[in-house]
Amino acid sequence: MALRSLLLGAVAAGHLAAAASVTCSASAPLSCHNTTSYDTCCLNYPGGHLLLTQFWDTNPATGPSNSWTIHGLWPDHCDGTYDSSCDSSRAYTNITQILQAAAPSTLQYMQTYWKDYTGNDETFWEHEWGKHGTCISTLKPSCYTNYQPTQEAVDFFSKTVALFQTLPSYSWLSAAGIVPSSTATYTLSAIQSALTSRFGYAVTINCNSNKELNELWYHYNVQGSVQSGNFQPADPVGSGSTCPSTGIKYLPKPGGATTTTATTLTTTTTSAAATGTPLSGKGYLNVVTGGTQTGCIISAGTWYTSGTCATFTATASGSGFTLTSSKGKCAISSNALTCASSVTTATVFSYDGTYLTYGGSSSFYATAVPSGTTQSTVYTSSQSVSLKITWQAQ
């Protein structure tokens, strides 16, 4: 009976996680809740209490002015103590190259949302990986079948980004009226309740010595592996919030570009973003299908899922904006998006607070989801695949 359910669980998990190299039984225990010993490739141990931590840096500012940024993913012990720098042989010093080769869209996202306040992102990523990532038991090379060097670091960064995208702190706070201000102050209980009502559990809320809100820690236990397991929100353990109970400042980020992010799009249905806001400046056009980011638009205006996203420049025009890539102006021509030097009149697009719109509609289409080196034309007329396009400011 036990064997049978274990096998069925393994088969089911295997189907779901075709691309993952660690397959864990659906009956693997929840970390910090196991009552017997279990394979540490499928039970995070001893670091079973995972924290997704976020920064609000204002001096100097990092990241978009309307988003928190990623600090890291930390495997604390169940009592809040933790191990660090667990495997110097895997303290990689080429995180950018590793991700460029294996997960370019994760890298691109990190270049906006996982920022070092001194400007040295690579060193910061190396530190987070080497100090914390190498202590995650389910990421040990021996847990992988056909392990390829550095693939566990790719899993670490991809998972951290994916978790961060489910935790839009800026939107959660702003929906409760807690917005950056150089004059307002907030109470700890108001901030806690704004976040707890969304996350489901208390969040560790940290301030610097000037009572300025600067860090949030979201706590989880994990059933199965970090790579493909189920992250379950949990109560904090360890040191408590460092903010005072009243008089907390939440300072604006000076000079940051405002962006509506892929982070907020899936969760902010009652978005505070104004509708019809024109976009301006440089950014990426990400493609969303079925609520998930699936590649992006490249310089010719086509949709691609496996390469580097093109930078577009949005310039205010009329009630909206035009878009330009390195290939030239972008236009809707014969119901298809094209960016080329031959385009003489750029089309005016709009933005509904979440998605790019054309002619009042945020729906775009393709005849197929591209894969490998294939590109798909993006149409404004109905085709078999429906997609939406988001703006990620650079």
Ligand SMILES: *[C@@H]1O[C@H](CO)[C@@H](O)[C@H](O)[C@H]1NC(C)=O
């Ligand atoms: C939980 O699993 C770990 C790893 O197998 C083991 O060392 C630990 O003793 C287990 N805890 C309990 C209470 O059985």
Ligand SMILES: *[C@@H]1O[C@H](CO)[C@@H](O)[C@H](O)[C@H]1NC(C)=O
């Ligand atoms: C990164 O460095 C590791 C060794 O530290 C090496 O195995 C790997 O091939 C390098 N990856 C890239 C993409 O350069």
